[in-house]
Amino acid sequence: MEIEECIAVWYLLNNKKKKLKRRRSLWVHPMLGLRESKGTYLATGCSLTELHYNYRVGISTASEIIQETCKLIWIFMKEQCIPKPTREKWLEIAYGFLKNANYPHCLGAIDGKHIRNLSSKKLDLPNPDFLPQKNDYKIPYVIVRDEAFGLSFNVMRPYGGKNLTLKKRIHNYRLTRARRYIECTFGILSNKWRIFHRPLNVSIDFAVDIVKACTVLHNSVRVLDGYKHEDALSVQGFYDANVAKTGACSARSATAIRDYFADYFMNTDILPWQNSCIM
Template sequence: MDPAHVFVFGVMGYLYLKRKRKRRTWVHEINAARLTHGHFVTLYRPLRERDPAKFFNYMRMSIASFDELLSRVREPLTKRDTNMRPAIPPEEMIVITLRYLGSGCSLKDLHYSFRVGRSTAGEIVRKVCQTIWETMKGECLPRPTHTACLEIAAGFWERANFPNCLGAVDGKHVRIVKPPHSGSLYQNYKHYFSIGLLAVADANYSFVYVDVGSYGKDSDSTLFRNSTLWNEIESGTLNIPRPAPLPGSDVAVPYAFVGDEAFGLSTHLLRPYSGTHVTVKKRVFNYRLSRARRYVECSFGILTNKWRILHRPLDVNVDFCVDIVKCCCILHNYVRARDGFNFDDTLTVVGLEDDVNYDIIAVNR
């Protein structure tokens, strides 16, 4: 090769290697405008200051409930500022999380609306969900005491006309994106991928017990038999009151949970009579039991209508999915106790506060 060509190629190679590589910016220009153009500044603060009704719709809870929630979790969420950047305050972290849970948006949507990185948004949501669960589960999902069990039973007798009922139990499939290398473990009988949510609800549409994270392939009965609730029932460590007479009778009957046909019959779990040719008394019993059982079904409806992230497949890893569902259950009880019902959250919940006299209908069928 001509020495001149060698020289030219050598110079070109040297210049190529010396060329500065294009570096990524430390903070993207979109995220750099968080303090001036992010939704925390442009939307959350104006709604808080001027329109409590729209704030409720935006945050899924009242201003007073939001402030109380913030006071509970502020300390574990507080981080120190660094020389590189200031920390995101706990108030903004909660706003980001509640928007994710309440609107059903994606983490990428949070990136554009709140001007934070997508990975940062994911870290914030998971941290807040874990903190809410750990901080508030003792208050919002306490272990039922003997007195609490009697109060639950009184509520079902008053509102559902079903005595000695400790709660309505049912399972729900929470849709997820198929986890990698999981085979058919998370595929349920409806042929989509999910994790299991087992819950017990009282007559006020609040959750008394939740168990989250089982494989989607497991049935409701399997969820119940594998739960800590069943273990406590079997071991006698659950605070179940002693058998008490039914109204108008002197025969002592055990207190029990009520479930649908998917659950197995036991001393402390009642299910409907099976078959189509049943007696009038059995039909009345089935109708009474169905009336009591609808409270957990309505609770699931209220849960998913308020926290709309549960309306779509969760596109995060399974452990993150479990954190999300647990947090939604805590927030369901928290908002239910402080703010009551919001009409928009119950529009599609069939059977909620139905005033029909089920006993008359059942007997006259």
């Protein structure tokens, strides 16, 4: 069953006591907007007021239908488009970061939203292991982030301060190479779903539903349509960004892990160009 059919059936079953007006039924398909952008809230970034005039429904009604449709998109597509990673999938992701960003044991990059609880048990992260060409200490798999967030066992951030040693600057450069992918990802996402080009002006729960719906739709579109060059135009982050600096304090245990990465980049896994990039 196609996603449009799934949503339509669910919508009808949950509104069986109401007569579904024609204008409401027309709202479900344009909201999906996988290939067409005309008149779609997520793809074009139009406001609720514009939808109010275009479809001749109240703003509150438009808001209700959009939010409900976003929830349905997530319910029916999340398992297919964003399945929960297994340990094997995490290791595959880590290999991709090692190959493309030269950062070992990296499981991804996060930015923009504070993650309250990053539990390795809930995420089923791989167990700590040796870094390539090393067999002295087992290092945890980590997610990289910028200076706006704290340092923890499974989360790495840049060193803070201005007068950093060469080793610390090299580590910050290498971390930035891995972290740039989250900037690229959001840039590509927002170019496809232009709702992110403006303030959402909705409740927090509604905003979360919009983000989740756009994420699964985007993954589906990338599978169906493949890579499109115009989607990546004017996206920052594909090239090496300036090395981030921060002045916040870090936890001692996580600091030891970061120091190990710094030594590793300085003495073992040396990129031929890394010194010239930080001078």
